[in-house]
Amino acid sequence: MSSAVTRQETATTFRPPGWAGVGTCALDATSAQPPVRLPYHVLVLATAGHGTVEVDFFGHACRPGTLLWIRPGQALRVGRNGLIASVVTFEPRFAEQGDEVPLQNRWQLRGEDEDAVISEFTQLAVDSERHAPSSVAADLLRHQLRVLLLRLALLSSGSPAGPESRTYTRFRGLLEAGHSHSRRVEDYAEELGCSVRTLTRACLSVTGRTAKQVVDDRVSLEARRLLACTPLSVAEVGRHLGFPEPTNFGRFFHREVGMSPGQFRAEASGEPRGIIPAQRRSSD
Known part of the structure; x- marks a missing residue:
């Protein structure tokens, strides 16, 4: 970090x-x-x-x-x-x-x-x-x-990892390093040396979510971490995650989490009580 x-x-x-x-x-x-x-x-x-x-x-x-x-x-x-x-x-x-x-x-x-x-x-x-x-x-x-x-x-320990699980694990490693720089599945597929379809199939096999959803989930999670754990402004959080315009970040965050960044920050400061809303979509 x-x-x-x-x-x-x-x-x-x-x-x-x-x-x-x-x-x-x-x-x-x-x-x-x-x-x-x-x-x-x-x-x-x-x-x-x-x-x-x-x-x-x-x-x-x-x-x-x-x-x-x-x-x-x-x-x-x-x-x-x-x-x-x-x-x-x-x-x-x-x-x-x-x-x-x-x-x-x-x-x-x-x-x-x-x-x-x-x-x-x-x-x-x-x-x-x-x-x-x-x-x-x-x-x-x-x-x-x-x-x-x-x-x-x-x-x-469980059953040995298959090729789709190995592809997903490699993808997650790239996503951890690159989620603040790129949200394009094509970029990760190119770096992995596979097609977008192959990467999406691997993600669906392991998580039940498409590659695009996995990327958006990771960016949304990082946004929530920064809003809850740092004094960075909403605009600063957005810029750190590759959103030059605060309005675009706000729309992305509301789509993924179901509330505005400011509302989430207020919710996150309260007493732990279960799951704080995230990932409202079930499909792209």
Whole structure:
């Protein structure tokens, strides 16, 4: 994220990764805060109580055994609730593309899986507090994190990805990097070396949405993140996403979200309560 869109850095419930690039903290009956975007990964494991954690404006109901993985740049908010959770934070370099990193972002753990993950969270917390900074201690914490991520990958493993799934995954990578520069499906298809029809077929197979809808969904999501998490004006958000004219951005946003950018910003500042409206269209 560029400096222009990371001015949302404020006091947060979550402790940033420490000297080893890995950090731990506890989440305990927090007061409501505005959404934030963090530049690192956050794993939240609910251990007691009940509450809601909102990720990209979708409220996840959490109870003991719920595990959430929040990626860098996602909009994150914890409401005023009775949720008690253990938290692990870590730098993006420890979950780079190509590693055995699951795309799944929510698990409801039970039995031996829950016991194992709780044990790994606990050991990370103990060792991060117990050991002074050193290369050996850093290697230990990173190894423990790697074990935890591998376990989550095993819990998420399914059937091998087919060609359409692989095409979609590559497309998503390009879209993450390019959504503020181009909304044209043709540009992404050309970079992938496939036809628009092939790309659309891949998107429909994986998501049930066309390639154009996937692009618009991503741009709409970024707009909502910026409106909720930064002080950028509506016009500045529009320009950042490739809309030189505020009126064109307003029309796009209303079509995708069902309300004006200003209305959404006001809605997003309230208490988490479920899903904030988005993607009204079912087809192009």
